[in-house]
Structures are given as structure tokens and as C-alpha cells.
Amino acid sequence: MSNLLEEARRYFPQLIAWRRHLHQYPEPSFEERATQAFLFSTLSSLPELRLKTAAQTGLIADLITNPKGPWIALRADMDALPIEEKSQHSYRSQNPGYMHACGHDAHMAILLGAIHLLWEQRTHWQGGIRFIFQPGEEKAPGGASLLIQEGILEEVPIQAIWALHVTPQLPVGTIGLRAGPFMAASDEIYIKLTGKGGHAAYPHLVGDPIAVGAYLITELQMVVSRATDPRSPTVLTFGCFHAGTAPNIIPTHADIAGTLRTFDEESRQYLKRLIHTVACHTAANWGLTAEVKWFSGYPVLINDRFLTTLTHQWASALIGSEKIQEVPLWLSSEDFAFYSQKVPACFIRLGTAGDSPQTHFPVHTPEFDISEEALVIGTALLTHLSLQALRFLGNPRSTFERPSSERE
Ligand SMILES: [Zn+2]
Ligand SMILES: [Zn+2]
Incomplete structure (x- = not known):
């Protein structure tokens, strides 16, 4: 002592x-x-x-x-x-x-x-x-x-x-x-999916930002499990999903927001680019557009x-x-x-x-x-x-x- x-x-x-x-x-x-x-x-x-x-x-x-x-x-x-x-x-x-x-x-x-x-x-x-x-x-x-x-x-x-x-x-x-x-690097992601919107009975005519958004969130977990070095822990959590006004309307927009936690600068930058690309491609595959914004937090x-x-x-x-x-x-x-x-x-x-x-x-x-x-x-x-x-x-x-x- x-x-x-x-x-x-x-x-x-x-x-x-x-x-x-x-x-x-x-x-x-x-x-x-x-x-x-x-x-x-x-x-x-x-x-x-x-x-x-x-x-x-x-x-x-x-x-x-x-x-x-x-x-x-x-x-x-x-x-x-x-x-x-x-x-x-x-x-x-x-x-x-x-x-x-x-x-x-x-x-x-x-x-x-x-x-x-x-x-x-x-x-x-x-x-x-x-x-x-x-x-x-x-x-x-x-x-x-x-x-x-x-x-x-x-x-x-x-x-x-x-x-x-x-x-x-x-x-x-x-x-x-x-x-x-x-302690982790932390970045926030905001994705806006946009389509035409229309009657819920005719999804084939308009593109559906809710269905595509749900699919995209699941698909992006593949980024964590398949595109990340398992020795460098990574978390991608979506805490917000806002869309729609009524059960029988396909909305024009879905807004999704989440946080990415990483432990090295190289994978942080790589994953940000990859998530951006996957969101844009998935939206385009289903007739929508995706606008992706990152808000950089602490390294x-x-x-x-x-x-x-x-x-x-x-x-x-x-x-x-x-x-x-x-x-x-x-x-x-x-x-x-x-x-x-x-x-x-x-x-x-x-x-x-x-x-x-x-x-x-x-x-x-x-x-x-x-x-x-x-x-x-x-x-x-x-x-x-x-x-x-x-x-x-x-x-x-x-x-x-x-x-x-x-x-x-
Ligand atoms: Zn605190
Ligand atoms: Zn504190």
C-alpha cells in the first residue's frame, strides 16, 4: 500500500x-x-x-x-x-x-x-x-x-x-x-427507400418499400456474418423502421435507421461502402431507389x-x-x-x-x-x-x- x-x-x-x-x-x-x-x-x-x-x-x-x-x-x-x-x-x-x-x-x-x-x-x-x-x-x-x-x-x-x-x-x-x-467505433446509418406507392392489391405495379426494407435488413446481417473478419467483432443494429399509414396502401417511402459498431478502421470503412452498395442494389432490384446517409460517430x-x-x-x-x-x-x-x-x-x-x-x-x-x-x-x-x-x-x-x- x-x-x-x-x-x-x-x-x-x-x-x-x-x-x-x-x-x-x-x-x-x-x-x-x-x-x-x-x-x-x-x-x-x-x-x-x-x-x-x-x-x-x-x-x-x-x-x-x-x-x-x-x-x-x-x-x-x-x-x-x-x-x-x-x-x-x-x-x-x-x-x-x-x-x-x-x-x-x-x-x-x-x-x-x-x-x-x-x-x-x-x-x-x-x-x-x-x-x-x-x-x-x-x-x-x-x-x-x-x-x-x-x-x-x-x-x-x-x-x-x-x-x-x-x-x-x-x-x-x-x-x-x-x-x-x-471501445467500438460507432456510426449511424439512415436509409430512405422510395417507390411509387399505390393500392395494396396491386404490388406488382408499384414496388413495395416495406417488403424490400424488411428484406434489406435481413440481407444486411449477411454483411456482418459473411463479409466481416470474425476476429474483429462487428454489430449492425437497426433501431428504427418507419413506413405506411393504412393496411391497404403501399407507401411511397420507408425510413430505416441503425448503428454500426466496429473495432478497426479498415473494416469500418469497408463495411460502410459495402452496406451502401447492397442497399442501392437491393432497392434497384425491386424497382425502388435507396438514399443512404452515414453520420460518423467516434472512432x-x-x-x-x-x-x-x-x-x-x-x-x-x-x-x-x-x-x-x-x-x-x-x-x-x-x-x-x-x-x-x-x-x-x-x-x-x-x-x-x-x-x-x-x-x-x-x-x-x-x-x-x-x-x-x-x-x-x-x-x-x-x-x-x-x-x-x-x-x-x-x-x-x-x-x-x-x-x-x-x-x-
Ligand atoms: Zn455516457
Ligand atoms: Zn461517460
């Missing part, structure tokens, strides 16, 4: 207060103004921090002990979800219709805690740490992509980035790691293998190797993926399931809550990883960059 856990525990009442304040005032994606103001005023008490706003509602805090030293980054997301909270807690949401149901309140409190601990330890490390409070994780195009466009990974030479995410599937006290592809999140190995080693020294699980592929997506395309990145699953039944509800549900003990673990972990990483990079021959053959 490192005493960093004890150091973080000193902050436990403060971590709870920060988290509960943020939990009470959730704001939707890209509207995190009160959240930004709260973070700004909280961090203004640390004079060495350089603060600046980014992507309108985001906040960047730089702590530099040696301008010539190495740089790393830590990220917390800020936005809440349009969900009405079901809870009797004193700290339940005070903003009707919105809730921190993905735990981003906890991520911000943990990052505030890590900033304070690293500030206290500032004579013990050399370099710079960029703390990124990022808006709009839950909404395309994702705050990460906006911050990267603003140059936040290049203004200072960031060599690695970490983030953690609350995870009710893991017990509090544990963390989950996975090297390589971790696949790749945990750099070398950085994840080091993260595992360093985290073991803090919490014990028995508290670290290898977790399976995650089919949801995360805009932290954009950072992972630019610099070595590691996304960590932080266990938050405790004694209370509410801490076992999944994220994005109105009952969701966390065991606040996880705030201590998260704060100690981000602090410890930062100290270890900067010590590692302090050796001029050490780098996280690997030859491309060793990276994902």
Missing part, C-alpha cells in the same frame, strides 16, 4: 463535496457553463496553475515545474445526460430533466483531487501536466475532436494521455484495463499497448495486481478515441459498484449512482500514474512512442 492512497483519503470529504456539487447541477453537452465556472473558481486558489478556457465550455489547467521537462495529460469529461434522476439523495439533480448519469461528475472531482495532490507534490516531479476538462463527450462531434482541432495536444509536447471512467460492472477498489482496441478507442503495460505495472504498485482485471471489449463508444489517434493513450475502467444497490445500475439509467470510495482510488491512481510517467520520461532515453509495428 502506497501512502498516496492515504494522501488521497485526506481529500475524501472534499472529493465528496466537489462530486456532489457537480452532481446537483448537471448541464447538457456543450452547455457546461456553470460547471466551467465552478472548476475555474475552485482551481483559482492554486496560483501556480495556468488556466484557460477551450472549446467554449471546456477548461485547460497547466501545472509546470520544469518548462524543459516532459509533458503528459489527464482528461475528465464534463457533460451530463437528458435523463430525469430517480433518487432520494440530498445531492440529487437540481436541474430538471438532466442528470450526471454517466459519472462525469466523479471524473471531474477525481481530476480536481489529482491536481491538488500533484500541486502539493510539485517539488517532487519535473515537467508539465496538462489537465483537460473536456465538454461534450456525449454528443457528436465530441468535445475531444474540438479540443484537438484547437491544438491542445500540440501547443505543449504531450507524450501520453490518461482518462478513467466509472464502471458499475467492477467492484469499487478495482480497476479494469485492456491493451489494444478497447475505435485504442489503448497503446506499451503505455497500458506500464500503467498496469504502476497501478499494481499502488493498489495491488489482484485489484486489476483485464476487461472485455466495450461495444459502446467514447470520444477519448480521438486522443488515442494522436498520442499514446490509456483509458482506465474504475470500479464503482459498492454495497448500495444503486451503485450496480448501469450508466445512462435514472437510478445510476457510484460508491464514492472510488473517488479516493481514482485520485490516488491519476496522481501515482503522473508521478511514475514523469519519472520514466525524465530519463532522456525513455519514450512512450514505439515503432508502428509495436503499436496498434
Whole structure:
């Protein structure tokens, strides 16, 4: 047991207060103004921090002990979800219709805690740490992509980035790691099938978008089972099918919408082209036209293998190797993926399931809550990883960059 856990525990009442304040005032994606103001005023008490706003509602805090030293980054997301909270807690949401149901309140409190601990330890490390409070994780195009466009990974030479995410599937006290592809790329597809429309008794004269749509949905599952490398998991789900007004009318249109989840960029692009082609050909075969639109979501999140190995080693020294699980592929997506395309990145699953039944509800549900003990673990972990990483990079021959053959 490192005493960093004890150091973080000193902050436990403060971590709870920060988290509960943020939990009470959730704001939707890209509207995190009160959240930004709260973070700004909280961090203004640390004079060495350089603060600046980014992507309108985001906040960047730089702590530099040696301008010539190495740089790393830590990220917390800020936005809440349009969900009405079901809870009797004193700290339940005070903003009707919105809730921190993905735990981003906890991520911000943990990052505030890590900033304070690293500030206290500032004579013990050399370099710079960029703390990124990022808006709009839950909404395309994702705050990460906006911050990267603003140059936040290049203004200072960031060599690695970490983030953690609350995870009710893991017990509090544990963390989950996975090297390589971790969370899915996600894209939305919208297909409009169009025919002439007409009397239900004369289908041979008009083309039927409902029958063809039903056939197309089934046929597109062949794309998943027959045109995809079975070693790279793929999901194609259609969640919408809208057509028709009456039992005896063949409608002119059918609108179908779905989501594609993939785990590598090559198959993602190949499947998008193939699905487009199959939809157009199938429609044409049956006398219809198909209009296909893709709405691109987040890319696949790749945990750099070398950085994840080091993260595992360093985290073991803090919490014990028995508290670290290898977790399976995650089919949801995360805009932290954009950072992972630019610099070595590691996304960590932080266990938050405790004694209370509410801490076992999944994220994005109105009952969701966390065991606040996880705030201590998260704060100690981000602090410890930062100290270890900067010590590692302090050796001029050490780098996280690997030859491309060793990276994902
Ligand atoms: Zn979420
Ligand atoms: Zn989230």
C-alpha cells in the first residue's frame, strides 16, 4: 500500500463535496457553463496553475515545474445526460430533466483531487501536466475532436494521455484495463427507400418499400456474418423502421435507421461502402431507389499497448495486481478515441459498484449512482500514474512512442 492512497483519503470529504456539487447541477453537452465556472473558481486558489478556457465550455489547467521537462495529460469529461434522476439523495439533480448519469461528475472531482495532490507534490516531479476538462463527450462531434482541432495536444509536447471512467460492472477498489482496441467505433446509418406507392392489391405495379426494407435488413446481417473478419467483432443494429399509414396502401417511402459498431478502421470503412452498395442494389432490384446517409460517430478507442503495460505495472504498485482485471471489449463508444489517434493513450475502467444497490445500475439509467470510495482510488491512481510517467520520461532515453509495428 502506497501512502498516496492515504494522501488521497485526506481529500475524501472534499472529493465528496466537489462530486456532489457537480452532481446537483448537471448541464447538457456543450452547455457546461456553470460547471466551467465552478472548476475555474475552485482551481483559482492554486496560483501556480495556468488556466484557460477551450472549446467554449471546456477548461485547460497547466501545472509546470520544469518548462524543459516532459509533458503528459489527464482528461475528465464534463457533460451530463437528458435523463430525469430517480433518487432520494440530498445531492440529487437540481436541474430538471438532466442528470450526471454517466459519472462525469466523479471524473471531474477525481481530476480536481489529482491536481491538488500533484500541486502539493510539485517539488517532487519535473515537467508539465496538462489537465483537460473536456465538454461534450456525449454528443457528436465530441468535445475531444474540438479540443484537438484547437491544438491542445500540440501547443505543449504531450507524450501520453490518461482518462478513467466509472464502471458499475467492477467492484469499487478495482480497476479494469485492456491493451489494444478497447471501445467500438460507432456510426449511424439512415436509409430512405422510395417507390411509387399505390393500392395494396396491386404490388406488382408499384414496388413495395416495406417488403424490400424488411428484406434489406435481413440481407444486411449477411454483411456482418459473411463479409466481416470474425476476429474483429462487428454489430449492425437497426433501431428504427418507419413506413405506411393504412393496411391497404403501399407507401411511397420507408425510413430505416441503425448503428454500426466496429473495432478497426479498415473494416469500418469497408463495411460502410459495402452496406451502401447492397442497399442501392437491393432497392434497384425491386424497382425502388435507396438514399443512404452515414453520420460518423467516434472512432475505435485504442489503448497503446506499451503505455497500458506500464500503467498496469504502476497501478499494481499502488493498489495491488489482484485489484486489476483485464476487461472485455466495450461495444459502446467514447470520444477519448480521438486522443488515442494522436498520442499514446490509456483509458482506465474504475470500479464503482459498492454495497448500495444503486451503485450496480448501469450508466445512462435514472437510478445510476457510484460508491464514492472510488473517488479516493481514482485520485490516488491519476496522481501515482503522473508521478511514475514523469519519472520514466525524465530519463532522456525513455519514450512512450514505439515503432508502428509495436503499436496498434
Ligand atoms: Zn455516457
Ligand atoms: Zn461517460
